[in-house]
Amino acid sequence: GAVVSQHPSRVICKSGTSVKIECRSLDFQATTMFWYRQFPKKSLMLMATSNEGSKATYEQGVEKDKFLINHASLTLSTLTVTSAHPEDSSFYICSAAGTGGHSYEQYFGPGTRLTVT
Amino acid sequence: GDSVTQMEGPVTLSEEACLTINCTYTATGYPSLFWYVQYPGEGLQLLLKATKADDKGSNKGFEATYRKETTSFHLEKGSVQVSDSAVYFCALNSGNQFYFGTGTSLTVIP
Numbered sequence: 001g002a003v004v005s006q007h008p009s010r011v012i013c014k015s016g017t018s019v020k021i022e023c024r025s026l027d028f029q030a031t032t033m034f035w036y037r038q039f040p041k042k043s044l045m046l047m048a049t050s051n052e053g054s055k056a057t058y059e060q061g062v063e064k065d066k067f068l069i070n071h072a073s074l075t076l077s078t079l080t081v082t083s084a085h086p087e088d089s090s091f092y093i094c095s096a097a098g099t100g101g102h103s104y105e106q107y108f109g110p111g112t113r114l115t116v117t
Numbered sequence: 118g119d120s121v122t123q124m125e126g127p128v129t130l131s132e133e134a135c136l137t138i139n140c141t142y143t144a145t146g147y148p149s150l151f152w153y154v155q156y157p158g159e160g161l162q163l164l165l166k167a168t169k170a171d172d173k174g175s176n177k178g179f180e181a182t183y184r185k186e187t188t189s190f191h192l193e194k195g196s197v198q199v200s201d202s203a204v205y206f207c208a209l210n211s212g213n214q215f216y217f218g219t220g221t222s223l224t225v226i227p
Binding site for chain 2: 006034042043044046049093095105106107108109110111113
């Protein structure tokens with residue numbers, strides 16, 4: 001089946017620094033990738049949708065200047081949390097949708113646990 | 118707008134008990150429906166799916182039937198195991214956008 005990886009799996013950073021999280025589709029091309037944020041014991045909140053080669057579409061309430069998304073290729077999307085603060089600590093999950101066939105399916109990465117101290 | 122409502126947990130069951138986690142949806146058009154499972158510290162894994170009315174998705178002993186008349190997609194398993202302990206999310210896909218329920222935590226005790 002389709003595999004999506006995320007790197008790093010865990011990261012601890014100091015307040016004020018920036019952190020980049022990578023999301024890769026390993027065995028298929030993903031025209032669309034999604035970034036979610038999950039709070040403890042809560043559901044997934046869609047942050048943004050990114051299409052390869054174009055600007056990401058952010059959900060209401062998500063600061064695009066704080067959460068920078070780049071989808072430079074059909075297999076890689078990155079989320080950069082700029083000037084991180086403790087309230088940005090969360091579990092970030094990406095998913096990727098294929099280019100054809102079962103494009104309605106999303107394949108999820110394993111998630112990245114971000115802790116800002 | 119489109120949305121998913123699922124049974125709140127947590128749910129605690131003894132091993133070999135029957136499981137039902139309710140899920141209902143609101144959608145325009147004809148969405149695809151999914152159940153995802155999240156084990157502790159991990160991302161989401163697709164458990165099963167159904168793409169049209171009356172379809173039954175099944176995997177690892179879990180089943181769910183897409184009921185258009187009741188707008189439901191309840192997850193069922195006849196005999197749960199300790200290894201089924203996880204959080205289960207109901208989701209729908211409409212226009213390439215996913216909508217997730219709030220998740221139901223299941224703990225199975227020996």
